[in-house]
Amino acid sequence: MKSLIPVGIAGLGHYVPERRLTNAELEKMVDTSDEWIVQRSGIRERRVAAEGELASEMGARAAQEALADAGVAPEDVDLVLCCTVTGDHLFPATACEIAHLIGAPHAGGWDIGAACSGFVVGAMTAAQFISTGAYRNVLVVGVEKLSAILDYTDRTTCVLFGDGAGAALFTDLDRAGRGEYLSGSSGMRGGNADVLSLPAGGTRFGTSFDTVEKRMHFVRMQGRQVYRFAVNTFAETAEKALAPYDRDELGLLVPHQVNLRIIESAAEQVGVPMDRIFVNIDRYGNTSAASVPLALYEARREGRMVDGKLVLCVAFGAGLTWGHVLFRW
């Protein structure tokens, strides 16, 4: 899409809880091993929110850092989009709480529930509102407190995920001065709730003794099906996004931090060398909607964004959903 008003990224922020949960600790909780986890996923440790620490609080910390980085006052934020599947409540939206915590009285907003694709969908949404002139400063926050919905007796899921937050402040390119938004996409294929979901707690299976007894308030996943979907979708989405450009224009690919094996397989299919792919899954695990903004934040901090080159973010997850956003740095 050619922007009516060009859009850019003015600021990035992050927050991760202090508590580290290592593979060695998980070995004491379930029948697993550091070797299995590292070999199958690349994860060495993940962060876990403190007792009582809220998703909105983690999101607000990341948002405050993004605003400070952008030099934008909270009063000037027009819209807060909170991408999460682990918000404080089913309603109200966690975006409302974040706007309250950062002191953004003029902001509207809502939550985006596209699971691990949440941040790219949020970023694309932000770009539409800015490019049409409807809003000027849009804060996109990806935050997850997945530890609250993980079954720490189920080794097939609990080793893979972690908590954290990332945020980006989008505004018109003139003011942002960097991170020009070039394109975005969002895809989905329903009928896959049995592949990856939180079965109960919605209106299909409301909370009951039965749902609690059957452990239906924890993440359930068909790992192998997700694996196949993720590799193929990652590769196809990246290829489509990069099709209009010369391959050596790509400075950095910042994928959803899903699993090192998935990232490596997809990178090979697309033909992007690993030194042009940002990976931090070893330290955080899969933080769902927080993973892309957290990775973007760290990639910039480590000087991995190359001026004038493309930065491609690709994500995919429950739904099934997928999408991309492409920037020129």
Ligand SMILES: CC(C)(COP(=O)(O)OP(=O)(O)OC[C@H]1O[C@@H](n2cnc3c(N)ncnc32)[C@H](O)[C@@H]1OP(=O)(O)O)[C@@H](O)C(=O)NCCC(=O)NCCS
């Ligand atoms: C989950 C995943 C790592 C499992 O790897 P895999 O190679 O597919 O492993 P399998 O599911 O075939 O399981 C192989 C064996 O390891 C066992 N296993 C599963 N989790 C284990 C763990 N944490 N530790 C040790 N063994 C484990 C399985 O029970 C199985 O044992 P069995 O052969 O005796 O039945 C992999 O499928 C994956 O990464 N899927 C994508 C998940 C994901 O990223 N989801 C989020 C998407 S946004």
